[in-house]
Every structure is written in C-alpha cells, then in structure tokens.
Amino acid sequence: MIYTSKLLIFIMSIEKKFLFNIKILLISLLLLLIYSFDYSLGWGMNLMFPKIYFFTYGVGNQGWNLLIWSENGVVETLQIIILFITLLILINLYLNKKLKSKLINVFLLIEIIGITYIFFEEISWGQHFIKFKTPELFLDKSSFLFNKQEEFNLHNTSNLFNELPRSLILIWCSLSILLYRSINALKISNFAIIIEPNKNLLILSYIILVLSVPDLIVNKLELIDNSKLFIFNNNNFERYNLYQLFLSVITLNFVRFSELQELLFYYYFFWHTVFFKDKLENI
Numbered sequence: 001m002i003y004t005s006k007l008l009i010f011i012m013s014i015e016k017k018f019l020f021n022i023k024i025l026l027i028s029l030l031l032l033l034i035y036s037f038d039y040s041l042g043w044g045m046n047l048m049f050p051k052i053y054f055f056t057y058g059v060g061n062q063g064w065n066l067l068i069w070s071e072n073g074v075v076e077t078l079q080i081i082i083l084f085i086t087l088l089i090l091i092n093l094y095l096n097k098k099l100k101s102k103l104i105n106v107f108l109l110i111e112i113i114g115i116t117y118i119f120f121e122e123i124s125w126g127q128h129f130i131k132f133k134t135p136e137l138f139l140d141k142s143s144f145l146f147n148k149q150e151e152f153n154l155h156n157t158s159n160l161f162n163e164l165p166r167s168l169i170l171i172w173c174s175l176s177i178l179l180y181r182s183i184n185a186l187k188i189s190n191f192a193i194i195i196e197p198n199k200n201l202l203i204l205s206y207i208i209l210v211l212s213v214p215d216l217i218v219n220k221l222e223l224i225d226n227s228k229l230f231i232f233n234n235n236n237f238e239r240y241n242l243y244q245l246f247l248s249v250i251t252l253n254f255v256r257f258s259e260l261q262e263l264l265f266y267y268y269f270f271w272h273t274v275f276f277k278d279k280l281e282n283i
Helices: 002-048 074-096 102-122 124-130 163-183 189-195 201-220 242-250 257-281
Strands: 230-233 236-240
Touching: 002 201, 002 236, 002 242, 002 257, 074 102, 074 257, 102 124, 102 189, 102 257, 163 189, 163 201, 163 257, 189 257, 201 242, 201 257, 236 242
Parallel strands: none
Antiparallel strands: 230 236
C-alpha cells in the first residue's frame, strides 16, 4: 500500500512536470509567433494602421529573423539538443532495462536507429561542426543525390528522403494515439504502451495537429501566392492583400514552418520517451 502511494506520487510528479512544460511551450510559442509576425510583416501593419499598430521591430520586408530560423539558428539548435537528450534516454533504457517483451525491444531498437539517423541528418553528419567539404556527388546537379543546400545530408536531396519521412512522423506524432483509440482493435497491452505511454501525450498531438492542418490544406490547394500579398501604388507599399495575409497567418507563413514543425516533432519524441521509460519501469 505504501509502495502504491509512492508510485502514484511519482507518476503525478512526471505528469505535473509535463503539464508545466506544456504551459511554458505554449507561452514561448505565442511570444515567438508574435515576434516573428512583427519582424516579418509588422512594418506593413504599421504603415496601414499607424494609430493602432504603432510599435514594431520590423523595418521592412525582412522575411525571417536569421538568428532564430536560419541553419544552425536558435530553433535548429534546440532541435539537436532535444534529439540528443532523447537518444541518450533511449540508449540507456535499451542497455540497462531487462525487457521481456520482444515487441518493446524491437520498437526501442527501431526508435534508436530512427532518431540516430534524424540527429545526424540534422547536423549533416557532423559537417555543421567539422566544416568538411561537401562531396562532389551532392553538388552535381545531374546526380540523384544533388543537395539543394549543398550539404552532406539526404533530406535536402529529394522528397523521398524528406517529405515521405516527414509525413510518417506527422502521422505518428499527431494521429497515432487518436487512430489507436478509434480502432481499438489490438488488445495487446505492450502495443498500447508503445502508442500511448501516457494519456497526456495527446495534448502535444493536438498542438501539432492544430498548427499543421491549415498549412497542409492551404498548400495542398495552392491557395497562397506571395506575389499577391503586397499591393503597391506608384512603387510604394500601400497595403496587404487581406485574403493572402489571412492565409499567411493561419499557415504561419511568416516563420520557417518546417523548422517549427520539426521542433514540435522532436519535443513529442522526447516526452514520449520519458513517459515510455516511466511506464516500463513501473509495470
């Protein structure tokens, strides 16, 4: 009975930590998006509504803040840190936990391999740090492995290595729990642990869904046309096309959405791993 009470307290502490981190995440996201909108589009809002939108960090059509959204910027650095910590937890769990379930062992091994691959792809297999020269195979435009950013990685070479894995990760992070709950066909406890190690993980799935669905729909229908966003009069900015501005806002087109989405994916990986580890240690 005493053991059960201690166990409940421990579980609650993890959930409370998660909920606290979610609040921090939402506040940080809100501040980041407000700042990024202002940095990218605030100058135009200031010209259109000077009495209302009287304060702005933006001084013209600057696009993204490179310090935050560029290669090796703040967002990408956070991605690498989160992936690295997640990988350490997974490896430690795999090496030190005596798991009787073959299904869980296989899942852990696949996850370690997958996240290791993603981690090294994000740092271009060390090129971002060692600064070695990109092999000619990745620079040759006629090559199947031609890299659009001239880096030593696969995800910038084709949709096969970028869009397909991204789509699978999106499904895993946003829909796996919902699909499992709706189907509810596989009555295997270990499978349930893999998909939903903690019910609170669904909060992150909802956040990813809410941010991703508008971008998916608008881009699939090819509704955004950035050339129509700005309306000029005698070569001077007059106003935004409000329809295009609305689409830009709901799709978060004023940030590098792919980088933001990846940050949320990896944050999901991290908390899934934390909850998964906790579940395995208490069964």
